[in-house]
Amino acid sequence: xxxxxxxxxxxxxVDAGDGLAEDRRAGESLGRVALRRLVRNPGAIVxxxxxxxxxxxxxxxxxxxxxxxxxxxxxxxxxxxFIPGPSGDHPLGLDRYGxxxxxxxxxxARASLLIGVLSTxxxxxxxxxxxxxxxAFGGWVDSVAMRFVDLMLAVPSLLLAVSIAAVAxxxxxxxxxxxxxxxxxxxxxxxxxxxxxxxxQDYVLAARSLGLSRRTVTMSHVxxxxxxxxxxxxxxxxxxxxxxxxxxxFLGLGGGSPTTAExxxxxxxAQNELEIAPRLALWPGVCISVTALGFTLFGEAxxxxxxxxxxxx
Amino acid sequence: xxxxxxxxxxxxxPTLFGLSILLFLWVRALPGGPATALLGERATPExxxxxxxxxxxDRPLPEQYVTWLGQLLQGNFGASTxxxxxxLEEFLARFPATIELSLVAxxxxxGVGIPLGYLAARYQGRAVDHVAVVVxxxxxxxxxxxxxxxxxWLFAVQLGWFPSSGRQDPAMIATxxxxxxxxxxxxxxxxxxxxxxxxxxxLPAVALGSIPxxxxxxxxxxxxxxxxxxxxxxxxxxxxxxxGHLRRRVILHNAMxxxxxxxxxxxxxxxxxxxxxxxxxxxxxxxxFLSDAIFALDYAVLQGFILLIAIVYxxxxxxxxxxxxxxxxxxxxx
Numbered sequence: 001x002x003x004x005x006x007x008x009x010x011x012x013x014v015d016a017g018d019g020l021a022e023d024r025r026a027g028e029s030l031g032r033v034a035l036r037r038l039v040r041n042p043g044a045i046v047x048x049x050x051x052x053x054x055x056x057x058x059x060x061x062x063x064x065x066x067x068x069x070x071x072x073x074x075x076x077x078x079x080x081x082f083i084p085g086p087s088g089d090h091p092l093g094l095d096r097y098g099x100x101x102x103x104x105x106x107x108x109a110r111a112s113l114l115i116g117v118l119s120t121x122x123x124x125x126x127x128x129x130x131x132x133x134x135x136a137f138g139g140w141v142d143s144v145a146m147r148f149v150d151l152m153l154a155v156p157s158l159l160l161a162v163s164i165a166a167v168a169x170x171x172x173x174x175x176x177x178x179x180x181x182x183x184x185x186x187x188x189x190x191x192x193x194x195x196x197x198x199x200x201q202d203y204v205l206a207a208r209s210l211g212l213s214r215r216t217v218t219m220s221h222v223x224x225x226x227x228x229x230x231x232x233x234x235x236x237x238x239x240x241x242x243x244x245x246x247x248x249x250f251l252g253l254g255g256g257s258p259t260t261a262e263x264x265x266x267x268x269x270a271q272n273e274l275e276i277a278p279r280l281a282l283w284p285g286v287c288i289s290v291t292a293l294g295f296t297l298f299g300e301a302x303x304x305x306x307x308x309x310x311x312x313x
Numbered sequence: 314x315x316x317x318x319x320x321x322x323x324x325x326x327p328t329l330f331g332l333s334i335l336l337f338l339w340v341r342a343l344p345g346g347p348a349t350a351l352l353g354e355r356a357t358p359e360x361x362x363x364x365x366x367x368x369x370x371d372r373p374l375p376e377q378y379v380t381w382l383g384q385l386l387q388g389n390f391g392a393s394t395x396x397x398x399x400x401l402e403e404f405l406a407r408f409p410a411t412i413e414l415s416l417v418a419x420x421x422x423x424g425v426g427i428p429l430g431y432l433a434a435r436y437q438g439r440a441v442d443h444v445a446v447v448v449x450x451x452x453x454x455x456x457x458x459x460x461x462x463x464x465x466w467l468f469a470v471q472l473g474w475f476p477s478s479g480r481q482d483p484a485m486i487a488t489x490x491x492x493x494x495x496x497x498x499x500x501x502x503x504x505x506x507x508x509x510x511x512x513x514x515x516l517p518a519v520a521l522g523s524i525p526x527x528x529x530x531x532x533x534x535x536x537x538x539x540x541x542x543x544x545x546x547x548x549x550x551x552x553x554x555x556x557g558h559l560r561r562r563v564i565l566h567n568a569m570x571x572x573x574x575x576x577x578x579x580x581x582x583x584x585x586x587x588x589x590x591x592x593x594x595x596x597x598x599x600x601x602f603l604s605d606a607i608f609a610l611d612y613a614v615l616q617g618f619i620l621l622i623a624i625v626y627x628x629x630x631x632x633x634x635x636x637x638x639x640x641x642x643x644x645x646x647x
Contacts, residue, residue, distance in 0.1 A: 147327070147328075151335065156581040156622065156626060158586075162615075163336075163619055166607065166610075167339060167342050246459075250458050251589075251604050252604075252608045267458070271462070271593070274465070278466045285462065289455045292455075293450065296453060296454050
């Protein structure tokens with residue numbers, strides 16, 4: 001049964017319970033309404049600017065960074081009790097091994113953002129698959145999927161990530177897998193709940209009574225209307241992913257050598273220099289926090305744009 | 314009430330059972346297998362073979378699992394390859410330290426978070442509201458271990474107001490009947506020991522409490538704003554209820570339900586955060602021991618600690634759920 005040209009495929013009602021209809025102009029798509037709201041929100045602008053800035057730095061690292069990722073230009077200047085601070089050649093100073101801190105931060109943006117984005121994509125893909133199976137089939141498939149989700153949520157997230165990274169070995173790839181897998185139950189539960197809520201809507205009943213197959217109803221009606229909370233959560237979890245990647249590095253599971261340009265790694269190395277060069281901990285910490293702030297601000301604004309009920313908060 | 318507790322306890326069994334299977338397979342999936350987990354990374358092939366025979370690691374997996382589960386149920390979680398002592402013993406020796414730290418962190422979070430969120434809602438749009446919004450944003454975006462660094466550097470290294478590491482001054486001679494150092498000092502009337510332990514707790518507790526604080530402040534604010542606009546509050550006001558009474562008995566009381574749910578949800582965050590905070594402050598709790606075990610690839614400790622932490626986590630969640638029944642009669646019906 002797939003002959004939409006014969007009759008009008010029922011479109012979701014304009015107000016699908018999310019209140020988006022209120023400030024919708026004639027003929028305007030719901031996506032445009034959300035976009036218009038987003039642009040009006042200062043939090044969204046600041047968040048987006050931060051994210052775009054860091055993404056640009058990560059992409060343009062070869063052009064921006066004064067030195068390469070593994071270069072140690074100031075090797076000869078570092079003494080056991082002295083690490084040179086900011087100077088003309090090195091605006092943010094050197095680290096213990098004589099690497100230029102500014103260059104390390106710029107290359108580190110690449111590593112940290114890549115790990116954050118890849119792990120969230122992995123979590124999103126896995127979680128949506130599990131959530132879709134549970135939400136679409138219900139019954140025993142749902143029960144099995146949700147017990148699996150409960151099981152993963154039985155261990156505090158960082159410890160789950162630690163156990164996965166410990167099996168996979170200390171490499172950046174295993175960090176991506178660990179953080180991604182930890183996000184799977186979050187997305188799965190969210191999509192399932194959202195799909196269950198949509199399944200009871202009138203437009204689904206209408207589509208079903210027109211004789212559309214379960215697959216068509218699920219894939220082209222229920223699913224598209226259920227993904228917005230998942231997208232919001234993905235934006236917010238990007239912040240968590242960047243922080244957790246640094247945490248795993250901090251616990252020695254990030255792999256790489258002490259001179260690898262990655263924010264978490266830099267923060268770990270700085271721990272030993274707290275007495276003589278505390279600034280070494282400051283910069284990577286600030287970068288992680290600001291990146292997380294950018295994703296969080298943007299995610300919150302996205303949530304408000306898509307769900308006006310949360311606006312007052 | 315009793316039925317609720319029993320039903321939740323019954324639900325716990327399959328979860329822990331599933332988790333034990335996963336953790337059992339986890340050790341089998343390690344590079345080198347379970348013998349390496351017991352002997353450490355530098356084991357010779359002969360030693361591995363002997364261990365495999367001795368412990369039955371060459372037997373079929375289901376048989377191994379049953380044996381292992383039987384040992385677990387008798388409290389045998391294996392031994393640490395690093396210290397040679399039983400995993401359960403190591404866990405119990407450090408558990409009071411982590412409970413003490415988590416409780417103080419939760420006190421900081423609740424003690425600051427609820428008043429901050431409440432004031433922000435009451436004076437919406439004013440300075441205190443802006444402070445609350447900034448605090449609740451920074452709390453979730455600054456990594457716990459970075460905040461711990463900053464606190465340690467500023468208040469311990471630069472200003473010297475607080476000790477930078479440990480649980481108690483090593484020179485302090487104190488007796489520890491319970492393992493909760495602050496409490497021990499009070500019980501044995503060693504006031505200076507109690508104070509010293511408390512001072513050691515403060516910086517790590519503030520760092521660990523930062524995320525729950527941010528979340529609690531945020532939920533309190535949102536919840537109070539919601540309740541302020543509720544119909545029953547308008548009715549109470551129309552009936553002429555005194556302002557103070559209205560605020561304390563009606564608004565605050567009703568706004569606390571989502572907040573208490575949120576507080577219960579922070580346990581997992583505290584346990585995760587404890588691993589990082591205890592590492593920065595060299596605080597001898599289960600978190601520090603766990604992070605040492607990660608660096609030493611002490612898999613027996615990792616496996617045992619994760620299972621034990623999951624049990625603690627599940628029991629605390631159960632206790633939290635049951636306490637909702639006490640706070641909100643509507644919950645009991647379910």
